[in-house]
Amino acid sequence: MKWDELKHEDCPVARGLSVIGDRWTMLVLRDCFLGIRRFDQIQARLGITRHVLADRLRKLEAENVLRREQYQDRPARFEYRLTDKGKALYPVLVSLIAWSEQNVPAEGESGISLLSRETGEKLRPVLTDAATGKPITHRSVTVRVKGG
Amino acid sequence: MKWDELKHEDCPVARGLSVIGDRWTMLVLRDCFLGIRRFDQIQARLGITRHVLADRLRKLEAENVLRREQYQDRPARFEYRLTDKGKALYPVLVSLIAWSEQNVPAEGESGISLLSRETGEKLRPVLTDAATGKPITHRSVTVRVKGG
DNA sequence: TTGACAGGTTCCAAAATAGAACTTAGTGAT
DNA sequence: ATCACTAAGTTCTATTTTGGAACCTGTCAA
Structure with a gap:
């Protein structure tokens, strides 16, 4: 495939x-969540080639994850903003960060950390089931495979 | 880069x-979580080339996400099992599934669904902060960027 | 008219992937 | 003993994707 x-x-x-x-x-998308929305800024921070970045932005726009928005004309300049569909990826990103911090040690200092706006403490993300409020684990879930 | x-x-x-x-x-890793652990089974299900699969399994073993375990000798045969580090990826996988089901419509029927073992209902995953029990959103979090 | 800025595109070389065939070590049937 | 079959890879070539650098376009300011 x-x-x-x-x-x-x-x-x-x-x-x-x-x-x-x-x-x-x-x-x-991480950069977009951090408020970095412009081509050159993303390119400089990631060290990705402009070629590939242009391709990714095009695809994300086509998928409606990002929205390309003109923020000035003459000359026309654009920035990329998360759509609702893009913002909905936040739990995926946060889960990944949590996993990395616990399982993939940084060589130096870990680059960013997430703090609860309410408590000011470091965030401790737990995936729970809305119905019961209890943590979701491999054990607490059954998988139904359809058509096979 | x-x-x-x-x-x-x-x-x-x-x-x-x-x-x-x-x-x-x-x-x-999805297949491993589903209990599919053997080279040929994974390869057949994914339609990935054997070459690439061998490479991925090697890397995941090197990263201690999977453990290669001999399940018979003569001839020696191996299977791949999630380590604790691998199992800790469950929230990432579940968050991704939840996002897809809400934001990336299937052409036919969605392949799998996750049910709560406790309620039997479809799982509704919510990422919450362990300290407060409240949902984590883009808005409820501040990001501290270190050294920058 | 020269330079800087921003958001790309174009080109070529290097790396990764797709697809198929081959290898190795056994088992069981003919 | 020969053949077919299983499982877990490896090897080969062709195609795609990336990496890196240079170039293009429109506008402003010196």
Whole structure:
């Protein structure tokens, strides 16, 4: 199978990755969540080639994860903002950060940390089920595989 | 920057992606969470080339996300099992599934669904802060960027 | 008229992936 | 003993994707 065919799969993991599973894509979105929205800024921070960045932004716009917005004319200049669909990726990003901080040690200092606006303390993300309020673990879930 | 250099970054997003951000890697892990542990089974389900699968499994073992375990000798046969570090990725996977189901419509039926073992209902994952029990959103979090 | 800024595009070389065939070590049937 | 089959890889070539650098366009300011 080719990567492009992923979007036609039934599995939600495959479909999700067809949108955000490309190299660099989640790092572009990280920058958008940090408020960095302009081509040159993202490119400089990531050290990604302009070529690839242009491609990723185009795809994310086509998928309605980012919205390309003109912030000045003459000359026309654009920035990229998260749509609601893009903002909905926040739990994925935060879960990834939490996993990394616990399981992938930094060589120096870890670059960013997330603080609760309410308590000022370091965030301790736990994925819970809305119905019960209890943490979701591998054990607390059954998987129903459809059509197979 | 090259993809391989990501692991030396300070940012936890970058470090995490250096482990699981490769093409196909999360799909391999999805299969492991579903209990599919053997080379040929994973390869057949994913339609990934054997070459790439062997490479991914090697890297995941090197990163201690999977453990290669012999399940018979004569001839020697191996399977791949999630380590604790691998199991800790469950919230990332579930968040991704939840995002996909809400934001990336399937063409036919969505392949799998997750049910609460306790209620039997469809899982509704919410990322909460352990300290307050409240949902984590873009708005409820402040980001501290270190050394910058 | 020269330089800077911003957001790209174009080109070529290097690296990764797709697809298929081949290898190795056994098992069981003919 | 020969053949077919299983499982877990490896090897090969062709195609795609990235990496890196240079170039293009429109506008302003010196």
